[in-house]
Amino acid sequence: MTSFRSRLLFALVSLIVSVLICLGLLLGQLFKDFYLEAMNKRVEKEAKIIALLLEHETIDMIRPQLKEMSETLSSRITVLDNRERTLLDTGRIAHISDDDHEKIVRDILHSKKTKELSIIEEKHDVYYYIVPFSKNGQEAGYVILSSPVNSLKKVNQQIWGVLISSLGTALIVIILLGLKIADQYMKPIEAATKVAFELARGNYKARVYETRSDETGMLSHSINILARNLQEMSKVQEMQTDRLHTLIENVGSGLILIDSRGYINLVNRTYKEIFHIHPEEYLYRLYNEAFAHKEIVKLVDEIFMKEVKVRKQLVLTVDIERKHFEVYGAPIIGTNDEWKGIVLVFHDITELKKLEQMRKDFVANVSHELKTPITSIKGFAETLLDGAMKDERALEHFLSIILKESERLQSLIQDLLDLSKIEQQGFQLQVETINLFQLLKEVIMMFHGKAAEKDIDLQLNVSQPIYINGDSNRLKQVLINLITNALTYTPQGGRVEVSVEDQNEEVLIHVKDTGIGIDEKEIPRIFERFYRVDKARSRNSGGTGLGLAIVKHLVEAHHGYITVKSQVGKGTTFTVHFPKEQ
Secondary structure, three states: OHHHHHHHHHHHHHHHHHHHHHHHHHHHHHHHHHHHHHHHHHHHHHHHHHHHHHHHOOHHHHHHHHHHHHHHHOOEEEEEEOOOOEEEEOOOOOOOOHHHHHHHHHHHHHHOOOOOOOOEEEEOOEEEEEEEEEEOOEEEEEEEEEEEOHHHHHHHHHHHHHHHHHHHHHHHHHHHHHHHHHHHHHHHHHHHHHHHHHHHHOOOOOOOOOOOOOHHHHHHHHHHHHHHHHHHHHHHHHHHHHHHHHHHHHOOOEEEEEEOOOEEEEEOHHHHHHHOOOHHHOOOOEHHHHOOOHHHHHHHHHHHHHOOOEEEEEEEEEOOEEEEEEEEEEEEEOHHHOEEEEEEEEEEOHHHHHHHHHHHHHHHHHHHHHHHHHHHHHHHHHHHHOOHHHOHHHHHHHHHHHHHHHHHHHHHHHHHHHHHHHHOOOOOOOOEEEEHHHHHHHHHHHHHHHHHHOOOEEEEEOOOOOEEEEOHHHHHHHHHHHHHHHHHOOOOOOEEEEEEEEOOOEEEEEEEEOOOOOOOOOHHHOOOOOOOOOHHHHHHOOOOOOHHHHHHHHHHHOOOEEEEEEEOOOEEEEEEEEEOOO
16 A cells, blocks of 8 residues: 555656646746847837937937947947948947957848848857948938847746746645645555455455545445344354354264365364274275275265265274274365265264164073073082982092082183173262282282183282272272183193283383284174184183173273284284273
8 A cells, every 4th residue: 555655746746746847847938038129129229219310310420329328228329321231330338349240240140131131049148130221211220239148048047046946946835735635535545455455364354544525435334234244144154164063073973074185174073983084094094995895985986976965885994893884975066066075974873783782692601501501500419319419439520520610600600790781771880099019919919829720920010009099899800801711712831921011191001922823804703792712612611701791891991992912823903991090
């Protein structure tokens, strides 16, 4: 805006200066011509008066008067006869010699023989005026009146001085008035421009101060109306954006938005929580690089190629779990059939699938697990009733088998009751501060006998006391199940190590063994109910297939999680992550 003001003032000043210069030149020339014309008329009258005197008097009689007239008029009077001989010369007035004066007179006379002689010639800054005179009706000679131009130059200088001073004063006054007028009209425009810049930056609270009722006032009023409208629109847009953001972030399904180039632009909170990812792993990356599951990439490829809606059920591995999703993908088509991108919605139906599968598996698994001990008890009871009870050795053997199967049946029922209780909505922990070192020491003591029977080296690696908040009985149950599995699946002469790692935000409990290991494909399923890696060994050891399911639920009840690393034939490491602040 400052440059605009400068350009405007420069243009106005240039225009005014040009007009004043042209006006000054015109006026100067007019004044000069006016003065010259007045001087010419004066000289002409003076010369004609001298000529009249010469017509009636002789030169000798009027010689004194002519000299006096020469001094009075500040002019040189020269009289020539008709043969161009000098009759009278009052002497030099200007700075010109007599020879030059005579030569100039001769030149003028010779050049004007055929023309009117009453004209003026300017030579050596002297005006020459020649007028003929006559006696008795005959041409007697010429009167030459020469005047210096010093007075003309002086008058010319005075004229230009007056013009320059007056026009200069006018220029200054006009410039000052122009500055005032420009400032008066530029200030509202500058204020409106600043507000317009603020509106362009998004500051819709900016306003212009309205003080005038002319066009600039109308401009300020219009900009204020625009600012108020933009502010209202901004509020509505912010409200709609907040509502949309709240809806997207809190919707119960995972949502991903992919643009037309294949870059991921939006990932909502539910998706991050389901897949345990960080935004930087997905945002502004190509979908085929960001998605770790080939099934999702294939689904997106299908939508891009066919440009149709797709609905599929996918089973995806997330960390150590297999989750079921109903994935809905649809292309985003804008106005004029413009391709905008793709939206993906992930509905987590894992719990529904689990409930459905649980209903199917529960009867099969429980009936299968109950069938063996019940069949054994029934068979041995019938055998005893058929007469085997009279044999004391057979009676004792059969009764021990019946007791063992009864204990197995009781263990299975107890695990089912525990799992059912843990999964109930009202399940609560008895939280207290626990010394992990002391707790692990008590648990390890319980397994020394079993480890000695299999010649397994059972070690506890805790360097210092570590305290966490939790339910000691439930944590014992978690550790007992993990160590029991480690001892069960570790061959004779193996090693089982329990260690604790204290990190900044978590406490990690590692249960590491050198057992048979777990295939990578089976790891996501080991926390399912009744799932066994080695079914024969697990059943022979009295396992129910519910231990790891109970462990997972109890760890999650403590706001933690469990991870598994394993290699077939080399061993397995279960790591329980407990947060320090719950």
